[in-house]
Amino acid sequence: MTGPAVRHSGFRCGASVLALGLLAAPAAAQVQTIGAAPESKNIRLVGYNDLQARSAYQPTIVHQGNRYLAYIGHHGGSSEVPRPINPLSGQPELNGTSVVDVTDPAQPKFLKHIPGAEGSGEGGGAQMVRVCAGASLPRADRGKFYMLRTLGTTAHEIWDVTDPMNPSRLALIGGNYQDTHKSWWECDTGIAYLVSGLPGWRTKRMTEVYDLGDPAKPVKIRDFGLVGQEPGATGVVPTELHGPISLPERNRIYFGFGTQKGGILQIVDREKLLKGPKEPTPQNLQYPEIGRLTMSPLVGAHTTFPLLQVPVPDFANDGSSTRDFVMIVNEATQNECKPQPRQLVWFADVTVENHPMVVSNFNVSEASGNFCSRGGRFGAHSSNEDMSPVFYKKLAFIAFFNAGVRAIDVRDPFQPKEVGYFIPSITEATDKRCIRVDGQQRCKVAIQTNNVETDDRGYIYIVDRANTGLHILEVTGEARAIAGMPQR
Amino acid sequence: MMDNLAWCARLSLGVAAAAMLAVPAFAQTRPEAPKVGDPPEAWNVRLVGHNDLQGRSAYQPTIVKQGNRYIAYIGHHGGSKQVPMPVNSLTGQPELNGTSVVDVTDPKAPKYLAHIPGAVGDGEAGAAQMTRVCDGRSLGKGDPDKVYLLRTFGREGHETWDVTDPAKPKILARILGMRDTHKNFWECEGGIAYLVSTPQGWRTRITQVYDLSDPANPVKIRDFGLVGQQPGATGAVPVAIHGMVSTGPKGNRIYFAFGTNKGGILQIVDREKLLKGPAEPTPDNLRYPEVGRLDMSPLVGAHTTMPLGRIKIAEFAKDKDQGDREFVMIVNETFANDCGEARQMVWFVDSTIESRPMVVSNWTVPEASGNFCSRGGRFGAHSSNESTHPLYYQKLTFITFFNAGVRVLDVRNPYQPKEVAYFIPPISEATEKRCATVDGKEVCSKTTIQSNNAEVDDRGYIYIADRANTGLHIVELTGEPRAIVGLPPQ
Numbered sequence: 001m002t003g004p005a006v007r008h009s010g011f012r013c014g015a016s017v018l019a020l021g022l023l024a025a026p027a028a029a030q031v032q033t034i035g036a037a038p039e040s041k042n043i044r045l046v047g048y049n050d051l052q053a054r055s056a057y058q059p060t061i062v063h064q065g066n067r068y069l070a071y072i073g074h075h076g077g078s079s080e081v082p083r084p085i086n087p088l089s090g091q092p093e094l095n096g097t098s099v100v101d102v103t104d105p106a107q108p109k110f111l112k113h114i115p116g117a118e119g120s121g122e123g124g125g126a127q128m129v130r131v132c133a134g135a136s137l138p139r140a141d142r143g144k145f146y147m148l149r150t151l152g153t154t155a156h157e158i159w160d161v162t163d164p165m166n167p168s169r170l171a172l173i174g175g176n177y178q179d180t181h182k183s184w185w186e187c188d189t190g191i192a193y194l195v196s197g198l199p200g201w202r203t204k205r206m207t208e209v210y211d212l213g214d215p216a217k218p219v220k221i222r223d224f225g226l227v228g229q230e231p232g233a234t235g236v237v238p239t240e241l242h243g244p245i246s247l248p249e250r251n252r253i254y255f256g257f258g259t260q261k262g263g264i265l266q267i268v269d270r271e272k273l274l275k276g277p278k279e280p281t282p283q284n285l286q287y288p289e290i291g292r293l294t295m296s297p298l299v300g301a302h303t304t305f306p307l308l309q310v311p312v313p314d315f316a317n318d319g320s321s322t323r324d325f326v327m328i329v330n331e332a333t334q335n336e337c338k339p340q341p342r343q344l345v346w347f348a349d350v351t352v353e354n355h356p357m358v359v360s361n362f363n364v365s366e367a368s369g370n371f372c373s374r375g376g377r378f379g380a381h382s383s384n385e386d387m388s389p390v391f392y393k394k395l396a397f398i399a400f401f402n403a404g405v406r407a408i409d410v411r412d413p414f415q416p417k418e419v420g421y422f423i424p425s426i427t428e429a430t431d432k433r434c435i436r437v438d439g440q441q442r443c444k445v446a447i448q449t450n451n452v453e454t455d456d457r458g459y460i461y462i463v464d465r466a467n468t469g470l471h472i473l474e475v476t477g478e479a480r481a482i483a484g485m486p487q488r
Numbered sequence: 489m490m491d492n493l494a495w496c497a498r499l500s501l502g503v504a505a506a507a508m509l510a511v512p513a514f515a516q517t518r519p520e521a522p523k524v525g526d527p528p529e530a531w532n533v534r535l536v537g538h539n540d541l542q543g544r545s546a547y548q549p550t551i552v553k554q555g556n557r558y559i560a561y562i563g564h565h566g567g568s569k570q571v572p573m574p575v576n577s578l579t580g581q582p583e584l585n586g587t588s589v590v591d592v593t594d595p596k597a598p599k600y601l602a603h604i605p606g607a608v609g610d611g612e613a614g615a616a617q618m619t620r621v622c623d624g625r626s627l628g629k630g631d632p633d634k635v636y637l638l639r640t641f642g643r644e645g646h647e648t649w650d651v652t653d654p655a656k657p658k659i660l661a662r663i664l665g666m667r668d669t670h671k672n673f674w675e676c677e678g679g680i681a682y683l684v685s686t687p688q689g690w691r692t693r694i695t696q697v698y699d700l701s702d703p704a705n706p707v708k709i710r711d712f713g714l715v716g717q718q719p720g721a722t723g724a725v726p727v728a729i730h731g732m733v734s735t736g737p738k739g740n741r742i743y744f745a746f747g748t749n750k751g752g753i754l755q756i757v758d759r760e761k762l763l764k765g766p767a768e769p770t771p772d773n774l775r776y777p778e779v780g781r782l783d784m785s786p787l788v789g790a791h792t793t794m795p796l797g798r799i800k801i802a803e804f805a806k807d808k809d810q811g812d813r814e815f816v817m818i819v820n821e822t823f824a825n826d827c828g829e830a831r832q833m834v835w836f837v838d839s840t841i842e843s844r845p846m847v848v849s850n851w852t853v854p855e856a857s858g859n860f861c862s863r864g865g866r867f868g869a870h871s872s873n874e875s876t877h878p879l880y881y882q883k884l885t886f887i888t889f890f891n892a893g894v895r896v897l898d899v900r901n902p903y904q905p906k907e908v909a910y911f912i913p914p915i916s917e918a919t920e921k922r923c924a925t926v927d928g929k930e931v932c933s934k935t936t937i938q939s940n941n942a943e944v945d946d947r948g949y950i951y952i953a954d955r956a957n958t959g960l961h962i963v964e965l966t967g968e969p970r971a972i973v974g975l976p977p978q
Contacts, residue, residue: 296838296846314854317861320787320830337806346848349785357785358847359835361903365803372806414850 030370032426032446039369042420042479043407046459047472049108052084053429054095056463057127058182059470061102061386061455064133064145068455069164070108071131071147072098072463072470074116076124078431086113094118095125097149098470099164105459105472111164117152124152128180128195131161132187132215139190139214146170146215148192150180156194158215170216178204182243182303184253185212191221191274193244193253198223200231205240207255209273222278224288226257226266230280239264242302242331245385246270250308252290254326256301260333260343263295265304265326267353293348293356295328298341302331303382307347307393313412323351325413328358332379332401335435336444337372343379345398347413362416364403369423375444376433376466377401381451388456394482395419395475397460402446405462407479420479423447424464424471431466458485521863521934524915529858532909532969533896536949537962539598543574543918544585546953547617548671549960551592551875551945554623554635558945559654560598561621561637562588562953562960564606566614568920576603584608585615587639588960589654595949595962601655607642614642618669618684621651622676622703629679629702636660636703638681640669646683648703660704668693671731671792673742674700680709680763682732682742687711689719693728695744697762710767712777714746714755718769727751730791730821733874734759739797741779743816745790749823749832752784754793754816756842782837782845784818787830791821792871796836799882801901813840815902818847822868822890825922825933827861832868834887836902851905853892858912864934865922865956866890870941877946883973884908884965886950888939894952896969908969913937913952913961920957948975 038045051072058073074095077084083092088110096116101109116126128150134140144162151157155174161167174180178197185192190213197204206225210218223230226238239262246253251271257264272288295301307325315321330343345362364371364378371378381399384391391397396408396416404423408416424447432443450465460473474480480487528535545565552559564585567574573582578600586606591599606616618640624630637649637657645664649657666685670693674681679701686693694713698706711718714726727747734742740760746753761777784790796815804811816839820832833852839845852869853860860867873886880886887895893912897905915937923932940955952961970977 294844296848297841297844298838314852314856315831317855318827318829318831319824338808340808342804342807342811349787352786355783355786359785359850361848363803363903366806367803414852 031374031444034426034428036425038425039404039423040421042475042477043405043422043460043473044476045422045471046474047102047106047108048469049100049110050427050429050469051098051463052086052110052113053467053469054084054098055121055125055431055465055467056098056450056470057465058129058451059453059461059463060129060131061453061461062131062145063456067101067103068457069111070100070102070461070470071129071161072100073127073129073149074098074125075121075127075465076117076119076152079120082120088113097126097129097147099161100470102459102461102472108470108472112167114159114167117154119152122153126150126152128183130183130185132185132190136187137190137213137215148183148185148212148215150183153177153179156180156183156196158212158218171218173210173218181205181241184244184246186246186248189213189248190215191246193246195241195243201225201229202231202233202237203229203240205242207241207244221274223280224273225280225285226264227282227285230282230285233282242300245303245305247306247308252306254304254306256304256328258295258300259302259331260300260340262297263299263301263328263330265293265295265301265328265348265356267291267350267356291350291354291356293358295346295358299330299343299346301328303329303385305329305383305385305396307410307413310393310411310413312414314414320351323349323413326350326356327383327396327410327413329380329383329398331381332377335376335433337378345380345408345416347416360414360416362398362408362418364400364406369403371403374402375446376448378403384452384454384460386454386456388454390456390458390485391454391483395479397452397454399449399452399462401448401450401465404447404449405452405460405473407475409482411482419482420475422462422471422473424449424462424468427468430464430468433466458483521936522915524917526914528914529893529912530910532965532967533911533950533963534966535911535961536595536964537592537598538959539590539600540916540918540959541588541953542576542600542603543957543959544588545611545920545955545957546588546940546960547955548619548941549943549951549953550619550621551943551951552621552635553946554654557591557593558947559601560590560592560951560960561619561651562590563617563619563639564588564615565611565617565955566606566609566642569610572610578603587616587619587637589651589657590960591654592949592951592962598960598962602657604649604657607644609642616640616642618672620672620674622674622679626676627679627701627703638672638674638700638703640672643667643669645669646672646685648700648706661706663698663706666696670729673732673734675734675736677736679703680734682734684729684731691717691719691721691725695729695732709763711769712762713769713774714753715771715774718771718774727753730789733792733794735795739795741795743793743795745793745818747784747789748791748821749789749829751786752788752790752818752820754782754784754790754818754837754845756780756839756845780839780842780845782847784835784847788820788832790818792819792874794819794872794874794885796882796899796902799900799902801903803901803903813838815839816845817872817885817899817902819869819872819887821870822866825865825924827867834869834897834905836899836905848903849905851897851907853889853895858892860892863891864936865938867892873942873944873950875944877944879946879948879973880944884969886942886944888942888952890938890940890955891936893937893939894942894950896965898969898972908972909965911952911961911963913939913954913958916958918957918959919954922956948973
């Protein structure tokens, strides 16, 4: 074991012991080089796909028939390469959605690229993707699979992806929106929370609630946002939405506002949202809110991931030992640290829902990899959102841009501990990240692990914002034991 | 526990073989509670001296450099039903618990100088639990050669005393007409005092602001509380105040703590606006001085809100603002014996943006490290040292944890507080069993140490007072934490 194992052990030794532990760790690379091995602890590489060197955002892993498929949403291309070549068709195509067969994670097969919208980076592509089986949706064809994705910043699309080689578009929502972003789709009910920027609303990101129980026939339920964001309101506009996560079985939705600053976690009564009065008046918008955590304005709320009914081990002999938590992940949006306060991971105790409170934080030690000097973004971005029992409430995986993916032991959210990490190697495809120094562009190349997802077999899928592709990983050693997976 | 300590010591010596790093944490726990005659449990702290404080239940120790002496003024809770008036060995008389005055110039041989009896009443209902001491020179209007004690008098009042000769204290003034006094704060520079009481007509315990720059002649400035606590308000009453810490005229901030063991609130107040704003307790006037507020989880309280000031966080050195942040440490108070409530602990709040303070981290003693829920009495946080002397300030903080003694935290990065030392005093024949009334019946738990409050002095000594009558322990750091604060190795 190396230094970090000492640092994160339950028993607290003194700072000199820590220093000793850190000194014992191998010196960290200042910058990454092509051909160097990945940096890792308790995580190993299983397979890889280059995703046609497209900038990747959301991976969604689906057990589809007897296959596992990864649907990967892409940001738009760069101004230099707006349309990378799709080797399957030989054609240049706007970034959209990649469909990869990951049944054998050691040999992922690129099946299809579905082009997206015009526009560079977050201005184009089709970054968000969710997939539901018709068998679980209330009014869909039981033999089919459906994909909900954003189309650039202006619309949402629904596709039939039953045969991923021949996807067909079923419906389009919007077309004139100010923005779109990280939508959520309840596969058991078909209710979708679309992050949209409806014309007339005062923010570019709010929620459109849709019934997509029959994906071919979207039915609008209502619009929703914070009081002050609705059309006709006055005064300061509250922070824009980033995305929600719903728990229908608990009748709760956790909304994350603020991305990298002015973070807000809003806890909403789902029934009241769906069945309450729909007109976006201040009173109607306030009605479904149960609790709200207004964070320090220095940090945002990109992902708000619920971890409910956690028996806190250290409180086993106390009152109130089972607690509800929401893990809040900020998004670092600036390159090379300096322009922004550190964006990290927070654990909020929401046991008393109307007074949620942050209780702890998780951060990657900058010095452990000289991450502020490596180039690109350093800091948290997103977590896995799959709630399969293999990892849920045991390990959380956080994409940390140039620090790769970090595996956190969350069994005691008061004391989150890192138990593994994996920083992929860069390749020829890895795109540069630039800042201005003394009026000049100065660029560096570093991995930019953007988003992460897990499947029910225990594989971890990380995708790179800087075009390095998809890495499929598995946990080893202590991290594997925490998940209860057999050691290899 | 000792094995763990030895393990850390070996690591510190640099014999960090990989096999040793694999030692599981918490492998060793103490199978049973300590007995009379057992040595203290300690890590990087050693006992220097002890005084039994006449077997009185002790709350606040205040340490003062007075001339060429160091004097400890220790506020006491009331006695018990069995022993309401312990004997003062100096006079041979039974006396109601009040204030102990101890000469700690030689910390190895503390000398008990005087006991000033307090009010009638058991436990928190009587005696004179809170003490603050200022000298006349800094107060402004007092006699520059005198030293003054401010203390609570039971629940019903506050008193000022002339303690220039600590062996012969003389009463100067009494402020009466309230109930439910508690943890006052007195700014020695200028003499403004924030007295915790429930004045006539108010709906709960609030703050009475006084000018005590001439301690013999208290001048009332105003009453202050949360909106909803004032006379005539309706609806739910916001949670009662516990105490406050002021940064005085220079810092212009007061950090108010509400809630003790539940419903905690940290309120950040503009001192100038509090002192000079309109005094009438209308909702507008009460709201006017508030700069920011943190409503905590209702499961925990706010006993002490200790400003840590601006700290440069090395981890954030390359980020915006170079990691220059401001913090408040919040300490909850455990009430229930035998872990009968949600864990009360220590919280670190990033208050850089004062209007939006947010908890960023927590600290608690791992229960399993000493089986503390089974030792009897209270287990959990209670209070911190409040001295801002540069020796320890922003580096180490000392938290009393009842049956887990005093715990020493490295707070140089409040995002990652770390324990670096602890001391659990041994129990003695005087240590009283802990009993509470549950469903109308008296239930007693085991006899155990109950470290109640702690304070430090500018020499680096740490003073721990015991709620269960075990007295005053004066301790000092050893090993690595001495290096953190730049104290010479011993």
